[in-house]
Amino acid sequence: MKILVLGSGGREHALAWSLSRSPRVTETWCAPGNGGISRDVKTVDIDGNKPGGIEELIAFAKEQSIDLTVVGPEATLVLGVVDKFEAAGLKIFGPNEAAAKLEGSKVFMKEILSRHNIPTAGFKVFDEPEAAKAHLASTSFPTVIKADGLAAGKGVIIAKDEGEARAAIDQIMVDKVFGDSGDRLIIEDFLPGVELTVISLTDGETVLPLDTAQDYKPALDGNEGPNTGGMGSYSPHIPLDSDLIQTILDTIVHPTLEGLKKEGIVYKGALYAGIMLTEQGPSVLEYNVRFGDPETQAILPRLTTDLVDLMEACCEGNLADFRAEWDPRPSVCVIGASQGYPASYPKGKVIEGLDAADALDDVKVFSAGIAKSGEDFITSGGRVLGATALGASREEAREKAYEALSKIQFEGLTHRSDIGIPTGEVPTLKKA
Ligand code: AMP
Ligand code: GLY
Numbered sequence: 342m343k344i345l346v347l348g349s350g351g352r353e354h355a356l357a358w359s360l361s362r363s364p365r366v367t368e369t370w371c372a373p374g375n376g377g378i379s380r381d382v383k384t385v386d387i388d389g390n391k392p393g394g395i396e397e398l399i400a401f402a403k404e405q406s407i408d409l410t411v412v413g414p415e416a417t418l419v420l421g422v423v424d425k426f427e428a429a430g431l432k433i434f435g436p437n438e439a440a441a442k443l444e445g446s447k448v449f450m451k452e453i454l455s456r457h458n459i460p461t462a463g464f465k466v467f468d469e470p471e472a473a474k475a476h477l478a479s480t481s482f483p484t485v486i487k488a489d490g491l492a493a494g495k496g497v498i499i500a501k502d503e504g505e506a507r508a509a510i511d512q513i514m515v516d517k518v519f520g521d522s523g524d525r526l527i528i529e530d531f532l533p534g535v536e537l538t539v540i541s542l543t544d545g546e547t548v549l550p551l552d553t554a555q556d557y558k559p560a561l562d563g564n565e566g567p568n569t570g571g572m573g574s575y576s577p578h579i580p581l582d583s584d585l586i587q588t589i590l591d592t593i594v595h596p597t598l599e600g601l602k603k604e605g606i607v608y609k610g611a612l613y614a615g616i617m618l619t620e621q622g623p624s625v626l627e628y629n630v631r632f633g634d635p636e637t638q639a640i641l642p643r644l645t646t647d648l649v650d651l652m653e654a655c656c657e658g659n660l661a662d663f664r665a666e667w668d669p670r671p672s673v674c675v676i677g678a679s680q681g682y683p684a685s686y687p688k689g690k691v692i693e694g695l696d697a698a699d700a701l702d703d704v705k706v707f708s709a710g711i712a713k714s715g716e717d718f719i720t721s722g723g724r725v726l727g728a729t730a731l732g733a734s735r736e737e738a739r740e741k742a743y744e745a746l747s748k749i750q751f752e753g754l755t756h757r758s759d760i761g762i763p764t765g766e767v768p769t770l771k772k773a
Contacts, residue, residue: 342365342366342367342408342409342649343366343367343368343369343370343405343406343407343408343409344357344360344361344366344368344369344370344407344408344409344410344411344649345369345370345371345372345398345401345402345405345407345409345410345411346360346369346370346371346372346374346382346410346411346413347371347372347389347398347410347411347412347413347414347417347422348371348374348389348412348413348414348417349371349373349374349375349378349388349413350375350413350414350634350709350710350722350724351634351635351637351638351676351707351708351709351724351726351727352413352631352632352633352634352635352637352638353371353374353378353413353414354371354374354375354377354378354381354638354707354708354709355637355638355641355642355707355727355729356411356413356632356637356641356648357369357370357371357374357378357381357382358381358382358641358705358707359641359642359644359648360411360648360649360652361381361382363647363648363649363650364647365647365649365650366649368383368405369381369382369383370382370383370384370385370405370407371383371384371385372384372385372386372387372388372389372398372401373385373386373387373388375708375709375710375711375712375721375722376708376711376712376713376714376718376719376721377695377706377707377708377709377711377718377726378708378711379713380695380708385401387401389412389417389420389422390414390416390417390420395417395420395421395422395425395426396425398410398422398426399425399426399429399431402426402429402431403429403431407431408432409432409433409434409649409652409653409656410426410431410432410433410434411433411434411435411652412433412434412435412610412631413631413632414631415441415444415445415491415629415630415631416491418435418436418438418441418444418445418610418630418631419438419441419442419444419445419491419630420438421437421438421441422435423435423436423437423438423441423610424437424438432653432656433656434609434610434652434653434655434656435609435610435611435630435631436608436609436610436612436630437606437607437609439605439606440601440606440607440608440609440610440630441630443597443601443608443612443628443630444491444627444628444629444630444631445490445491445630446489446490447487447488447489447490447496447527447627448466448489448525448527450627450628451464451466451527451529453597453600453601453604454597454600454625456600456604457596457597457599457600457603458596459592459593459596459597459600459625460592460593460621460622460623460624460625461624461625461626462485462529462530462531462532462617462624462626463529463530464527464528464529464530465527465528465529466489466525466526466527467514467525467526467527467528468524468525469514470510470511470514470515473486473510473514473526473528474506474507474510476528477503477506477507477528480503480506480528481530482500482501482502482503482506482531483499483500483501483531484499484500484506484528484529484530484531485497485498485499485500485527485528485529485530485531486498486499486500486506486509486510486513486526486527486528487526487527487528487529488513488519488522488523488526489522489523489524489525489526489527490519490520490521490522490523490524491519491522492519492522492523494568494570495519495568496513496519496522496523498512498513499531506528510526513526514526532617532619532624532626533619534617534618534619534620534624535617535618535765535766535767535768536615536616536617536618536626537553537555537578537579537585537616537618537768538553538554538555538556538578538613538614538615538616538633538636539553539586539589539590539594539613539614539616540554540611540612540613540614540632540633540636540637540640541590541594541611541612541614542610542611542612542651542652542655542660542665543598543608543609543610543612543655543660544609544654544655544656544657544658544659544660544661545598545602545607545608545609545658546598546658546660546661547660547661548590548594548595548598549651549660549663549664549665550581550586550590550594551640551644551665552576552577552581552640552643552644552665552667553576553577553578553579553580553581553586554574554575554576554577554578554633554636554639554640555574555575555576555578555763556571556573556574556633556635556636557571557572557573557574557757557759557760557764558570558571558572559572560572560682560683560757561757562757562758562759563759563764564764564765567683567684568683569678569682569683569723569724570634570635570683570723570724571633571634571635571636571676571724572635572675572676572678572724572756572757572760573635573673573674573675573676573727573756573757573760573761574633574635574636574638574639574673574674574760575639575671575672575673575674575735575738575739575760575761576636576639576640576643576671576672577643577667577671579767579768579769581667583769583770584770585618585623585768585769585770588622588623588770589614589616589623592622592623593614593616593623593625594612594614597612597614597625597628598612609655609656609658610630610631610655611630611631611632612628612629612630613628613629613630613631613632613633614628615627615628615629618768618770620771622770634709635674635676635724635727638674638707638727638729639672639673639674639729640672642668642672642705642729642731643667643668643670643671643672643731644665644666644667644668645666645667645668646663646664646665646666650663651663651665668731670703670731670732670733670738671731671732671734671735671738672729672730672731672732672738673729673730673732673735673738673739673741673742673760673761674707674727674728674729674742674760675727675728675742675743675745675746675756675757675760675761676709676724676725676726676727676756676757676760677724677725677726677727677728677746677749677751677754677755677756678723678724678725678754678755678756679710679720679722679723679724679725679753679754679755680752680753680754680755681723681753682723682724682755683723686723686753687720687752687753688712688719688720688721688722689714689719689720689721690719690720690751690752690753691717691718691719691751691752692711692717692718692719692720692725692726692749692750692751693749693750693751694748694749694750695718695726695749697748697749698728698745698746698748698749699745701730701741701744701745701748702741703730703731703732703741704728704729704730704741704742704744704745705728705729705730706726706727706728706729706745706749707726707727707729708725708726709722709724709725709726709727710722710723710724710725710726711725711726719751720751725751725754726749728742728743728745728746728749729742730742730744730745735761736761738761739760739761739762742760742761743758
């Protein structure tokens with residue numbers, strides 16, 4: 342069968358690579374993909390996030406007789422790519438436009454959670470800056486200010502005091518730094534605790550949690566510096582068969598899917614639950630309607646079940662018939678980034694050593710921001726690549742991932758040096 346993956350980052354490379362390894366798959370495309378992804382699968386320069394892009398993708402999928410399309414990024418999902426593909430009679434993995442609102446609007450997400458009594462931080466919604474600022478008089482600090490819409494992971498500001506909170510409200514609603522995403526905002530209670538992520542596949546009924554992964558969001562070692570999209574990951578993080586994961590599925594993920602269903606929305610695809618483990622138990626920080634990045638680069642190399650089977654089952658509603666099997670060996674993924682990321686960074690630096698890194702045993706280099714220029718591979722993004730390795734222990738996986746990264750050179754390559762070393766408290770469920 343023929344597969345089309347939509348998107349252009351490291352997550353999409355990991356998805357396309359994993360799907361292409363299925364014995365059922367004869368051809369894999371990635372649209373638009375990137376120069377590094379084209380080392381493994383075919384790429385076609387159509388971007389679903391551009392005007393008319395989805396229609397072009399539908400024409401491409403029909404022309405190439407694509408059997409299954411898999412959507413990577415939230416923006417394409419929020420644009421309703423799934424509804425449009427399905428209306429054209431094409432099979433596609435991901436939530437439809439109504440379900441994608443869970444990430445597309447934080448107000449929608451919070452209202453679903455509160456209507457269905459799912460634990461989440463207390464909140465208020467504002468559509469005027471003055472009303473939001475007036476509310477600060479009765480707020481305790483720190484407090485959390487969130488732009489309603491998509492903001493490329495940057496729409497959340499934790500304000501230490503009233504001054505910072507006022508500045509955040511102005512940035513979002515007056516300066517419109519996130520555009521229309523700041524037409525409304527949420528002020529929510531700050532939840533202290535330990536964060537963890539649970540990514541599941543679902544057909545709307547059955548929930549199949551993927552093995553867990555830890556993300557490293559801050560740019561610098563020791564979790565210092567500004568937040569990034571993620572500088573590395575390891576898997577597994579928390580045991581999949583633990584009481585904690587079961588509690589999160591029972592009290593959060595299942596009730597959310599049930600709540601959506603009661604409101605006429607069937608959620609199919611990957612569901613990323615960002616959880617804060619508080620003294621009172623797990624509470625939802627956010628939902629993403631897609632796989633995590635870089636978590637997916639650490640998780641998928643450990644999946645030994647055919648990903649095509651699991652994704653088709655999500656589309657067809659028979660996920661209950663499937664299980665996911667995991668390579669017991671841990672994985673570590675280290676991101677190689679451009680100098681300056683997450684602020685501004687140069688592009689176009691020539692990359693050497695990709696083949697040498699990939700040639701190491703149990704190593705795979707995923708391409709996040711690599712373009713092709715003639716015969717050269719060059720940098721084209723902040724996060725350039727993710728070197729993932731499997732090892733007998735997490736320590737061994739970590740050594741191999743760093744060995745792989747050491748084979749790769751480009752001017753200004755930066756990375757954290759503590760990926761794979763657990764930071765902070767390992768989440769466990771405190772017994773009441
Ligand atoms: P979000 O995109 O909503 O997950 O927010 C990004 C990050 O902000 C999270 O990963 C948390 O570290 C932090 N955060 C968000 N909401 C809260 C909250 N209510 N209390 C404490 N931290 C939060
Ligand atoms: N690594 C965080 C995310 O994918 O949202």
